[in-house]
Structures are given as structure tokens and as C-alpha cells.
Amino acid sequence: MKKTMNFALVGLLLVVSAFTVNDTIEVDGYAIGDFASDFNLMSTTGNMVSMADYPNAKGFLIVFTCNSCPYAVAYEDRIIALDRKYKGLGVPVIAINPNNPDVQPSDSYEKMKVRAKEKGFTFPYLLDDGQKVFPKYGATRTPHVFLLNKTKEGNKVVYIGAVDDNSSDASAVETTFVEDAVDAMLAGTPIEIKTTRAIGCTIKV
Amino acid sequence: MVNFKIQCYDMQRIIVLLVVVLMISCGSKEKKESQLLLAEGIPKLTVAVDDIHLPVYDFNGMEGLFHKDDHKTYVINFWATWCKPCVAELPYFERIYTEQKDNNVEVILVNLDMPKMWESNLVPFIKKKKLKSKVIILEDPKQNTWIPKVNADWSGGIPATLIYNNKKREFYEQSFTYEELNASLNEFIKK
Numbered sequence: 050m051k052k053t054m055n056f057a058l059v060g061l062l063l064v065v066s067a068f069t070v071n072d073t074i075e076v077d078g079y080a081i082g083d084f085a086s087d088f089n090l091m092s093t094t095g096n097m098v099s100m101a102d103y104p105n106a107k108g109f110l111i112v113f114t115c116n117s118c119p120y121a122v123a124y125e126d127r128i129i130a131l132d133r134k135y136k137g138l139g140v141p142v143i144a145i146n147p148n149n150p151d152v153q154p155s156d157s158y159e160k161m162k163v164r165a166k167e168k169g170f171t172f173p174y175l176l177d178d179g180q181k182v183f184p185k186y187g188a189t190r191t192p193h194v195f196l197l198n199k200t201k202e203g204n205k206v207v208y209i210g211a212v213d214d215n216s217s218d219a220s221a222v223e224t225t226f227v228e229d230a231v232d233a234m235l236a237g238t239p240i241e242i243k244t245t246r247a248i249g250c251t252i253k254v
Numbered sequence: 255m256v257n258f259k260i261q262c263y264d265m266q267r268i269i270v271l272l273v274v275v276l277m278i279s280c281g282s283k284e285k286k287e288s289q290l291l292l293a294e295g296i297p298k299l300t301v302a303v304d305d306i307h308l309p310v311y312d313f314n315g316m317e318g319l320f321h322k323d324d325h326k327t328y329v330i331n332f333w334a335t336w337c338k339p340c341v342a343e344l345p346y347f348e349r350i351y352t353e354q355k356d357n358n359v360e361v362i363l364v365n366l367d368m369p370k371m372w373e374s375n376l377v378p379f380i381k382k383k384k385l386k387s388k389v390i391i392l393e394d395p396k397q398n399t400w401i402p403k404v405n406a407d408w409s410g411g412i413p414a415t416l417i418y419n420n421k422k423r424e425f426y427e428q429s430f431t432y433e434e435l436n437a438s439l440n441e442f443i444k445k
Binding site: 118123210214215217218221247249253 | 334366397402409
């Protein structure tokens, strides 16, 4: 009975939040130009990670991703490639799993450790324990990328969206949204495409 | 001259094929409706396993479906077999289909499984669940181009549902219960 009540409550919350998102899409979560707040989350290697741990970074690629979503899995190699390419240039990837492991057991902390090791993630893979970070950012699905530009005032959101324009076939990509955005950011030129959309798995709450 | 002969031969084959296709589609009322429904779009291919035939469209081929101007109400659900909340709400769409099919309501399930999943996951799923609603596949990797054409506010998360008729149009990036879905639909079909 309690479980049913919980489900009903979650359902109600989902409906309410869905309407909120539809009505106020810019207010919920970050928009381009907003400053993103830091986090302090446990990585699969057992240490806590914050953006403040990277004093020399020029920016960050915050990627909300997970083990269980086929789209997230399809992008794993491309996210590793992004980290390899841009970490040395001062823009490291930090991956955050936003899903509730109680709802999606294959996204548990233990399973995250397994996946990070299997794929040889070159970046920290953090669990959004308590699910406090993803709603602040306004991540709605996995994978969902936020590019932050480190400025004196804070970490400014300069790109929100997909990695590139072809989720199913890396070899058929025509526009590399994230790479184009990071390149422009590092060159100090305007980012042409600042937001993009993609099919993804909704975040499990 | 030789070329002409080949063309004639091809023409004959095409006509024979067309006749066969017509005969097959007339054989089943369901399939005939499905052909009519998407008459303006031509599938780029069809996934056919046993008696299951799933047309595959890119967005251009399917776009007409989102802008019909007739007396029907269209309930169009975007889903995938790997999307748990999508699978959870499918029975409600099936129920709506059964209850409302004689009430000028069309229920269409637009599937977003990846190509490698069509035969391994999607077809077995349709068989197992004995889905009665029409299932069509949307396979268009240029998601950033077509997602805003379905709805300007859609971030791309699924499940998502479009309900529209020639008077009203609503997009829902959310999961439905049966009651919610029925209540939303009733806004469109109330007299």
C-alpha cells in the first residue's frame, strides 16, 4: 500500500514537473549565460570530485550520462575521445550519472565502477547521490552535455545539448556540436550553435 | 533499343509488384488503413518478420502525419523498447486504441529503437505484447533538426506524446497514467 502511495506521489510529481518544464523551459535549470554551481560527488575511484579541484582548467564538459541508456552507451567512445582531446587543452570531461539506482539498478554505484573500468574511462564518473545536481543544471535526459567556460565571475554555461548530430553512427556525423563549441570557446570566438536537442533516456527519479 | 526493352521489362515487374502489394494490403483491413494513413509518405524500407510489417521513415517521410487536416484526432506516442517508462504506459495507449477506434481517434506508436534493435528487440516485443496499435519506425539521426519540428519545447526525452486534431494541438513530454491520457484525449474529442 505504501509502495502504491509512493508510486502515486512520484507520478503526481512527474506530471507537475512535466508541466512546469513545458511552461517555463528557460527557468528550470540553466540557460546559456547562467553560472553553474559546483558539486562535490563521489567518483568510481572512490574520491570526491568538484570543479574546484581543477584550478588550471579553462572550462568543463559536464556530461550527464549513465550505464543503462542505449544512447549513452552509443556515445561512450565519443565522450572518451572528447576528454582525450580537450583535457590537455584545459577542458576536461566530468561525467555524472543522474539516475536513481533504486529505480534503475544497472546504474548503481557498483555497476558504475564496473562500467568505468570496462570502458577505461579517462574522466571521473560521478554518482549524483540524492539527485541534487542534475535538476540544478536542468539535465533532462542522458546523454546531456553542458559546456562551461571558466571566467572570473564563475563557470558560465556556453553550450547545452547533444555531443553531435548522429547518435547511431559516429562515422556519419556531419556536425560535431560539442567540439565546435569547445574550439570556439578556446579561440575566444562566438559559439555558433549554443543549444541542441537529441533523443535520450529520461532521467530516472 | 536494348535499354528500352530493359525498361519495359522493369516496368512490367514494377506493375506486377504493385498489384501484389495492393492485393496484400487489401487482404487486411488494418494494413490498408495504415497505407492510407501515411499515403503521402513513402517508407524508406520495411522491417518484415512473419506477419509483422513495420514501415521505416525518415522525418520528411513522416512529417505529414503530424499535420493532418481531417476530422480525426491523432494520438502519437514516441517510444522505444529500451525506455522503461515508455513500455510502462503502452498498455494505456492500447486501451485508448481499443476504446476509441470507432470514435475518429487514431493511435500511432512512433518507435525510436536503433536499427540494430529492430529485429532483435522490437519485433519480439510487438509479438509478445500483441500490440494492436499501429507501430511505425522513425529512423532519422538528424534529431536536432526534426525534434523541434514535432514541438518547439521538446528536449528529446521520451516518452513523449502529441495529441492533435484540426482544432487543437498539445505536446506532452511526460509519462501518462490511463486516467491522465484519457482526460487529455477527452479535451480533444468532447462534443
